[in-house]
Amino acid sequence: MTDASQITKGHACIQEYLKTLDASPGVYRMLDEQARVLYVGKARNLRARVSNYARPSGHSPRIARMIGETASMMFLTTKTETEALLLEQNLIKQLKPRYNVLLRDDKSFPNILVSAEHGFPQIKKHRGAKKEKGSYYGPFASAGAVNRTLNQLQKVFLLRNCSDSTFDSRTRPCLLYQIKRCSAPCVGKISEADYADAVRDAERFLSGRTTKIQERLAKDMAAASDAMEFERAAALRDRIRALTQVQTAQGINPRGVAEADIIALHMEGGQACVQVFFIRANQNWGNKDYYPRVGTDVDVREVMEAFVGQFYGDKEPPKLILLSHPVENDDLVTEALSQKAARKVELAIPLRGEKAELVAGAARNARESLARKMAETATQGKLLKGLAEAFDLDSAPQRIEVYDNSHIQGTNAVGAMIVAGPDGFVKSQYRKFNIKGDDLTPGDDFGMMKEVLTRRFKRLLKEDPDREQDMWPDLLLIDGGAGQVSAVREIMLDMGVEDIPMVGVAKGVDRDAGKEEFHRTGQRPFALRHNDPVLYFVQRLRDEAHRFAIGTHRAKRAKSIGATPLDDVPGVGATRKRALLAHFGSAKAVSRANLADLKAVDGISDTLAETIYDFFHERG
Incomplete structure (x- = not known):
């Protein structure tokens, strides 16, 4: 006798849904008996796409297993196939279905921020939402790549990296000024106009326009020398040398590619490695490897499309993306990325020239990284088995x-x-x-x-x-x-x-x-x-x-150590905290102050003064 639960699973279950579907574009989800999502897919025509799963044969082993486990389906119709693609990738990242190609370890990438909220802009590493006013440059592949670039910028342009509160409280130059990594705007060692020029030069550098910077620095050095301002001329000479050293060290950077992401895939033994290189301002801003979850019977085009879709799900794509392999739906992916970026995005598979060399280099890195990963995994597997034997476990632990x-x-x-x-x-x-x-x-x-x-x-x-x-x-x-x-x-x-x-x-x-x-x-x-x-x-x-x-x-x-009782007072932020500490000298003195003294502090309203007074006296 056949179990009744088996009747509603697999091909028969999917066949039932065909009666309710039309030719609309959209996204479908396949679920198992416990309503866990097995697979998320998109379709130009939902009825035609789902009918493929209703066929009892002609499927790869992976898809056949997935169909056999399917006990129900869910559908979302969209206006266009592009909208379906974007929705599909969002759902895959959110639900992590077992049978989809899945990108793991998808973290945000750091940028360099030149702030615009201070007369002497700060240059710093930034990760996350771009809420602060200023110019953002990136992405960089890692914090290390950002730190190396910031180090170069400090050598050449002498920009500050201290916080605004540190800047406002300094009375003498810090060590960075002594080792010629900062121009000490905090204590007036450089004018606001000259510092602004240095900021503009740094932004030109981050945009790849270094030739004009050197020309201007050389002219300024000559003018300073003619005016017998030898100390200023020597400082400019040091900056030119530092810039030259930076450019010499960047000989690996492409000349003919100003902005691109290079994505290369290598698959072997049911595993995959994707290498992503970031080219910005004709500079290589680092690379990162990914190991998406794939199976032995997954097509390389499917992996590449899934990776590109999920990778740019929460990142802005560059103007050009160079690929080692084609994606399944080239026109659709291009349209979706262009729509996301609100400008044209090009996908290309270069066959010759510098672009092809860049992709070949990324592909070589992907192949070598996967080989190392597989060797490490094999070693790790042996260690886990040894651990199971040593501690009398039933099997090698997976977590x-x-x-x-x-x-x-x-x-x-x-x-x-x-x-x-x-x-x-x-x-x-x-x-x-x-x-x-x-x-x-x-x-x-x-x-x-x-x-x-x-x-x-x-x-x-x-x-x-x-x-x-x-x-x-x-x-x-x-x-x-x-x-x-x-x-x-x-x-x-x-x-x-x-x-x-x-x-x-x-x-x-x-x-x-x-x-x-x-x-x-x-x-x-x-x-x-x-x-x-x-x-x-x-x-x-x-x-x-x-x-x-x-x-x-x-x-x-x-x-x-850096905390004070003022951190807990409602309405007292960093600026008002500084004002109170500057006026009274310490948090303890603030807590002992009477109401009239609190009201006398610049930036502290009568209402806030009462809040501060009540906070400390109610606690006492």
Whole structure:
């Protein structure tokens, strides 16, 4: 007898939906029995596209599996196919369906911002929404690429990188002025007009117009020399030298490509690597590699289209995108990107010349990166298997969570969680926990660990009680011995989570690395041999958790050092805080001030003065 649930799955299920569809463009979703999204697709003609899935044969293994799991479908009609493409890519990034090509680790890229909110503009790294007024240059592939460029700009143009509050409070030049990295506008070492000229030159440099800068600097140097302003002439000479060194170091930059993204794909063994190079202002602003989730039977055109669509889902595309392979719907993708950028965007696959050389270089990087990744994955797989054998696990863990705490005598306490799996450290899954427990004794590591794990697993139980997602760990590593493991065990039992293995990692009697003891519930401690690769692997996991915990603790401590009670007063922002501190000398003096004195401060209204007075006196 056939199970009734099988009747509504697969081809028969899809066939039923055909009766309700017309020839409109739109987006379709295929869902399994638990209503989890299996696949998101677009169509110029929904009825024609879905009818392909209703055929019982002629599908790749991946698509055949997906059809077999389909228990229901959802549809959204759109006015145009271009609109459908944009909606499809947004839904893929949001829902992360199992059978779609999926771009992972899609973070925003940093830019350089030349601010426009101060008479002496600041030049700085910027990431995120472009809300601040000023000129933005980018994207750069990494923070390192931005920092290198900022370093060059400081050498050549001597622009400030300090915050406005630091600028306004300085009474003498900082170290950057002494080492000729800043012109010290904060203390009047350069006029506003001359500084504005330097800013314009820096923006020309970031736009690729360096020849005119050198010509003008050379003329200014000659004029200064003729006027016997030898100190100024020497400073200009140093700037010309610095600019020349920058240009010499940039010999790898393209001459005939002013602005483009270069996207090259390499696929092998069911895995893929995409290299993206950013060319702006005839300069190579770095590259980044991606490893989209693909299958063994995915076409290269499908991967390239999915990558381009998802990559530019939240980024502005450049005028030119150079590809190593064609996309499935070239005209459609071009139209969608042009619509998003509100200007023409060109997709091209160059066959000769400098552009082809750039794509070939990116493709070589993609091939080599994928080879390294596959080798690392194979090694990681062996280590995970070794870990399973050492700790008597049923199978190699796919998600290991490692926990650590950091504090100084109980102050600024934080908990940290890192995650590792077949692809190594999964930094996007790291989490920090500000310890909130008011009843904790300073330095109570057991109490801190209890709070961290309780918060972590309460959230997991709330968000994914049926463990359908990949967010549940297969193994917990705890920094500590039998006491910590016992405490963690009690916490897990209280929450009804009893089936996740946990291991405590403790230093040996003389606390030497390499003599770690491993503790498990109800079993004797044991050690691994000194040269065991699994031991090194566990040490790396523990050290990474410790590094992350220490870094988080230091950041919290640094923030608290700069904090004052004024930060908590409603209506007191950075400007008014500076005014109050300048007037009274300290936050403590502000808290003791009477109402009349508070009203006398520039920028503090009578109403705000009363708010400040009430805040401190109600607290006292």
